[in-house]
Amino acid sequence: MCRVVDVRQAVLAKNDTLAGALRGELDGRGTVLVNLLSSPGSGKTALLERVLAAAAARGVPVAALTADLATENDARRLARSGVPVRQVLTGGLCHLDAAQLRSHLAGWLPGDTRVLFVENVGNLVCPASYDLGETMRVTLMSVTEGEDKPLKYPAAFGLAHLLVLTKTDIAAAVGFAEAAFRENVARVNPGVEVLNTSARTGDGVETLVDRVLAVTAGGVLHRPAMAEAAGDVHGHHHDAAGDVHGHHHHDAADGHGHPHGPGSGRQDQAAQEPGPAAGPGRVPADGPGAVPGRNGSDDGRRPADGLAVPRP
Amino acid sequence: MHELSIATVIVERAEELARRHGAERVDAVRVRVGELAGVVPDALLFSFEVARQGTALDEARLLIEEVPGRARCEPCGTDFAVGVPPFLWCPRCERPCERLLSGRELEITAIELEEASV
Numbered sequence: 001m002c003r004v005v006d007v008r009q010a011v012l013a014k015n016d017t018l019a020g021a022l023r024g025e026l027d028g029r030g031t032v033l034v035n036l037l038s039s040p041g042s043g044k045t046a047l048l049e050r051v052l053a054a055a056a057a058r059g060v061p062v063a064a065l066t067a068d069l070a071t072e073n074d075a076r077r078l079a080r081s082g083v084p085v086r087q088v089l090t091g092g093l094c095h096l097d098a099a100q101l102r103s104h105l106a107g108w109l110p111g112d113t114r115v116l117f118v119e120n121v122g123n124l125v126c127p128a129s130y131d132l133g134e135t136m137r138v139t140l141m142s143v144t145e146g147e148d149k150p151l152k153y154p155a156a157f158g159l160a161h162l163l164v165l166t167k168t169d170i171a172a173a174v175g176f177a178e179a180a181f182r183e184n185v186a187r188v189n190p191g192v193e194v195l196n197t198s199a200r201t202g203d204g205v206e207t208l209v210d211r212v213l214a215v216t217a218g219g220v221l222h223r224p225a226m227a228e229a230a231g232d233v234h235g236h237h238h239d240a241a242g243d244v245h246g247h248h249h250h251d252a253a254d255g256h257g258h259p260h261g262p263g264s265g266r267q268d269q270a271a272q273e274p275g276p277a278a279g280p281g282r283v284p285a286d287g288p289g290a291v292p293g294r295n296g297s298d299d300g301r302r303p304a305d306g307l308a309v310p311r312p
Numbered sequence: 313m314h315e316l317s318i319a320t321v322i323v324e325r326a327e328e329l330a331r332r333h334g335a336e337r338v339d340a341v342r343v344r345v346g347e348l349a350g351v352v353p354d355a356l357l358f359s360f361e362v363a364r365q366g367t368a369l370d371e372a373r374l375l376i377e378e379v380p381g382r383a384r385c386e387p388c389g390t391d392f393a394v395g396v397p398p399f400l401w402c403p404r405c406e407r408p409c410e411r412l413l414s415g416r417e418l419e420i421t422a423i424e425l426e427e428a429s430v
Contacts, residue, residue, distance in 0.1 A: 002339050002424045005329060011321050011343070011418045095314055126314035129350050129418070151397040155350040158398065187399050190408030225383070225400045226348065228411035 015130055019098035022105075022133030031113045032216045035134035037156055039149075040122030042142045043166040045074045046199035047208075048119060052081035054209045061112045065104060066119040067096050074119065084110055095126035098133055114216050128155035136215050142167040143176035150184040158188040158226035162195060162211055169198040189224050315351060318418070319359035319374075326423050327368050335425035340373040342424075346417035347396050348381045381415025 010016060026033055038044045048064060055062040063084040066074040075087030088104050090096065101118065109116060118134070120127040139160035141149055144167060150157035157163065163185055171178065185194055195211065197204030215221060326341045345351050353376045360374040381394040385402035391413070392403050400409045 002427055003333075003335075004422050004424050005333055006422050007325075007329060007420050009325065009420050011318055011325070011420060014321070093317075095317075097317075125350060126317075129314060129318075154348060154397045158348075158400075186408075187401070188397060190400050223410070225409050225411055226398070226416065229346075229414070229416040 012129065012131075015098050018102065019131035019133040022098055022102050023135065026116070026133060027135070029111065029113075030216075031109070031116055032136065032212070033116045033118060033132065033134040034136045034138060034212055034215075035127075035132050036117060036119050036138050036140060037124065037127050037160070038120075038122060038140035038166075039124050039142075039145060042122070042140050042145065043199055044119055044122070044140050045077055047140065047164070047166055047197055047205070048117060049078055049081055050199050050202060050205045051208055051212075052078060052083045052117070054205050055115065055212075056081060056083050058209065058213075060114050060209075060213065061110065062115045062117065063110060063113045064117040064119065065101070067121045069093075069121065078119075084108075084113075090121055094121060094123050095130050096120055096132060097130050101132050115212055124149075124153040124156040128153070128159060136161050136212065136221060138162045138164055140164040140166050143171040143178075144174050147177045147181040148184055150181070150188050154188045155226070157185060159224050160189065160192060161221045161224065162193055163189070164204075164208065165194055165196045167198060167200075168196045168203060169200050189226065192222050192224060315355040316359040316362065318351060319356055319363040322360065322374070322420060323363045323367055323369050325420055326372070329423050330368050330425055333425055335427075336368060337426040338369045338372045338423055339426050340375055340424040341369070341420060342375045342377065342422040344377045344379050344417040344419050344421055346379040346381060346415040348394075348398055348412070348415040349418040351418055353378060377421070379414050379417045382413040383409040383411065384413055385409055 023033070036044055036048065045066070048066075052062055052064055061083075063086075064078050065086045065088060066078060067088040067090055068074055069090055069092055072087045072089075075085050078085045086104060086108055088096065088100070090100070096118070105116075118132060120132075124139075137160050139156050139162075141157075141163070143165060165178075165181070182194055185192060193211075195204050195207055197208060199205070322341055322343065326338050330336070330338050343356075345353055345356065356376065357374055364370055364372055381396065381398055382391065383394050383400060384391045385405060385407055386409075387407055388402060388405045390402055390404040394400055394409075394412070394415065398412075398415070400412075401407065402409060
């Protein structure tokens with residue numbers, strides 16, 4: 001005899017809860033997190049070097065966190081821009097998650113940061129499933145990668161608020177069929193903007209900075225159709241099969257974990273985030289230290305320690 | 313290969329639920345995986361066999377219900393399968409669709425617990 005316990009929980013609910021809390025906390029401090037996804041070798045770091053320098057030149061306080069399986073080479077390159085940079089080594093793990101990211105921000109992220117760029121692990125599969133607490137997700141692809149990549153990695157391209165094409169200075173030399181690429185993008189993410197860039201010539205760098213700063217100013221983001229999934233987890237659940245199995249329990253406590261998948265309802269979720277960090281005005285640089293909660297708890301409360309330290 | 317991370321979370325959640333319901337062993341975990349969730353069912357099954365070792369799910373089965381990706385065109389009311397890779401445009405009126413109805417699921421729907429011996 002067995003009994004069936006009905007539950008209704010997104011497998012990544014814990015990550016999504018932590019990501020939502022982090023988004024709310026960053027939002028309260030006036031920091032926008034930009035999650036950058038791409039394959040290895042797409043030119044993400046080279047472009048980010050230019051973007052950080054361009055933002056710094058405009059007097060916008062930005063910071064960058066870069067994740068790699070190994071080596072600190074990327075952090076060294078990004079640090080040349082003069083902005084705060086932190087390297088995260090995932091030790092072989094194929095993606096960043098919200099808890100990992102949060103632990104690296106605590107005690108490091110300067111309090112006045114307007115934009116935090118997170119350079120995710122070079123991989124178009126796994127990182128797509130993990131909400132990091134970003135307000136804006138940007139997927140990058142270089143012209144050397146093939147026009148059908150949006151179809152091969154629909155989650156990476158379909159959940160992005162902005163797509164960035166890199167290395168466009170060599171597009172002609174490698175025979176990149178841009179029209180076919182844009183058609184494939186439109187298929188999985190109708191209406192998303194594709195921005196052409198070149199880290200070598202600087203093309204598109206200022207526009208990319210403009211797009212990010214528009215978000216910090218409260219601009220409206222593109223809403224990817226895939227991210228706007230009706231959210232079956234929200235729906236009423238009736239498992240008819242359960243009734244024929246011995247005892248049948250509804251587990252109310254598990255019925256409504258935070259069901260937001262990556263990319264879903266980001267703005268709304270941030271806006272609903274309770275607690276002092278989301279309240280009016282800016283939270284002091286030591287963060288919402290009075291909020292109770294444990295790091296890594298799944299109760300939706302943000303950790304007790306603040307994220308911020310004063311910028312040196 | 314984030315299926316291993318996902319399988320590990322499934323095992324942890326199922327163990328928590330089993331404890332809460334006073335069961336020592338889990339016979340099966342039922343999950344729904346959308347075809348656009350970015351998770352490969354075969355890889356998840358393989359990872360589950362690794363993740364369950366030495367846990368209350370040692371001999372548990374993972375029952376995967378695959379959920380097709382569907383969308384509805386709000387203006388014309390057409391309900392359609394988007395396919396893989398998805399084509400998020402209405403096949404009838406050729407407008408872009410604004411949201412999916414299904415296909416992004418990655419959720420635990422039920423666990424089957426071994427009844428404590430009477």
